[in-house]
Amino acid sequence: MVELGPGKGTLMDDMLRTLESIGQTRGRVQAVHLVETSARLREEQKNRLSSRISEASLHWYDRVEDIPKDGLVVCAFAFEFGLIRMLQTTHLPYLSRTNFLTQFLSILLRSAIIHMAKLGTYLQYTQKTRGGFQEVLVDIDRTAQTVTTSSPLVNISPSKPQSSAFCYVLSGPLSPLAHTLGNSSPRFSSVPDGSRIEVSPTSWGIARTIGELISGGGGGAGLIIDYGDDRAFGSSFRAFQKHKLVDVFHQPGLCDLTANVDFAYLKEAFGSTSTHGPITQHAFLTSMGAPIRLHRLLQGAKEDETRERLRKGAARLMDLLGMGKQYKVMGVTSGEKQGQVYPFGV
Numbered sequence: 616m617v618e619l620g621p622g623k624g625t626l627m628d629d630m631l632r633t634l635e636s637i638g639q640t641r642g643r644v645q646a647v648h649l650v651e652t653s654a655r656l657r658e659e660q661k662n663r664l665s666s667r668i669s670e671a672s673l674h675w676y677d678r679v680e681d682i683p684k685d686g687l688v689v690c691a692f693a694f695e696f697g698l699i700r701m702l703q704t705t706h707l708p709y710l711s712r713t714n715f716l717t718q719f720l721s722i723l724l725r726s727a728i729i730h731m732a733k734l735g736t737y738l739q740y741t742q743k744t745r746g747g748f749q750e751v752l753v754d755i756d757r758t759a760q761t762v763t764t765s766s767p768l769v770n771i772s773p774s775k776p777q778s779s780a781f782c783y784v785l786s787g788p789l790s791p792l793a794h795t796l797g798n799s800s801p802r803f804s805s806v807p808d809g810s811r812i813e814v815s816p817t818s819w820g821i822a823r824t825i826g827e828l829i830s831g832g833g834g835g836a837g838l839i840i841d842y843g844d845d846r847a848f849g850s851s852f853r854a855f856q857k858h859k860l861v862d863v864f865h866q867p868g869l870c871d872l873t874a875n876v877d878f879a880y881l882k883e884a885f886g887s888t889s890t891h892g893p894i895t896q897h898a899f900l901t902s903m904g905a906p907i908r909l910h911r912l913l914q915g916a917k918e919d920e921t922r923e924r925l926r927k928g929a930a931r932l933m934d935l936l937g938m939g940k941q942y943k944v945m946g947v948t949s950g951e952k953q954g955q956v957y958p959f960g961v
Contacts (some may be wrong), residue, residue, distance in 0.1 A: 617828070619650040619679055619821075624660035631667040646672045648682050679824050684831055741793045742785060742811050748797030750786035751811065753864075781864040800883055802847065811849040813874055819884040826888035826947070834949040838899075842941045843876030845893055851875035878945050891946035891959035897939030900932060902958030 618627050627647060634640040647668055651657050657675050664673060676682055741748045786793060796814045797803055803812055829835040843851075854863045854870040861870060882890045909929045916922045933939040946959050 616644055617648040617682055621649050621651055621660055624663040628663050648674045650676050650679050652677050679821055684828060741796050743806055743808050745808055746788040748793040750790045750793045751783050752786055753781050754784040756780055756782035800880060813848045822881045822884035826885040829947060830888050830949045837947040839945040840942060841876045843878055843943060845878045847877045848875045878943060885947060889948045889952035891956045893943035893945040894959060895940050896942035896944055897933045897935055899944040899958060
């Protein structure tokens with residue numbers, strides 16, 4: 616089993632416990648590979664997981680590329696590295712810190728779940744012009760004018776403009792990076808001049824590596840779960856502070872930054888690895904029996920407080936006005952696509 620960005624190890628602990636309770640997978644987990652750079656979190660993960668699997672079977676890596684590929688049956692992924700670059704068509708990109716929510720899981724016996732984790736990365740825009748794509752960069756706003764980051768593509772702009780000392784500028788027509796990113800997907804060639812595109816080459820690279828792990832060795836399967844859609848976004852990059860939407864230039868380094876996932880771009884990255892969907896998180900959880908599972912948990916709960924917590928948690932995940940619609944789920948399986956894979960296409 617492999618997980619990227621395992622945090623405190625809670626997800627992997629739950630998976631190991633669940634797999635041990637199923638006859639077909641009991642005793643089948645030979646090793647757990649964790650991609651984690653924090654020494655403190657590695658120690659916390661070891662303390663949590665050593666009760667489920669021997670310490671000799673726990674392995675840590677700094678990069679997903681370091682995971683051994685020989686004979687590996689991919690079981691779990693949590694993908695948490697995503698460099699987003701934004702291109703605009705005159706074509707435009709910009710740089711800024713971002714937290715990206717993405718998790719991948721692939722499960723043994725060709726069934727899996729992918730969970731997404733927050734991460735800090737760099738964000739870039741590119742903008743399309745008549746002369747091709749140009750990077751959208753961040754510069755000091757010497758006029759100290761009020762700026763906004765609203766976009767007609769994403770209705771998530773702050774309630775009112777906020778004063779900022781920074782502004783967006785174009786890199787110029789001779790940027791090799793903008794040219795490369797603008798041509799990294801055939802979909803980008805048809806966007807009209809003046810359009811901005813968010814591109815994540817780091818996410819592309821890691822998705823390709825995960826696809827190679829899933830398709831090679833013993834095979835595997837997975838799910839990708841995150842907020843986004845099956846298309847590119849032009850200005851989904853946004854900032855939150857104290858759970859409120861703020862301008863992306865507001866107090867740099869003190870805000871939580873995020874952006875939507877372009878699932879179509881990840882599909883292209885997976886190459887020959889088959890993909891399915893995406894579908895909404897509500898549809899996925901419903902098809903996988905979440906309402907029935909919730910009913911059984913409520914029956915087993917002994918306290919009203921526990922039952923209320925379960926109801927609120929399930930409602931938050933499946934709300935069609937929130938996470939249930941905003942989050943999408945895409946399946947990944949090894950080998951050539953042979954018909955629909957449940958619950959996709961149902």
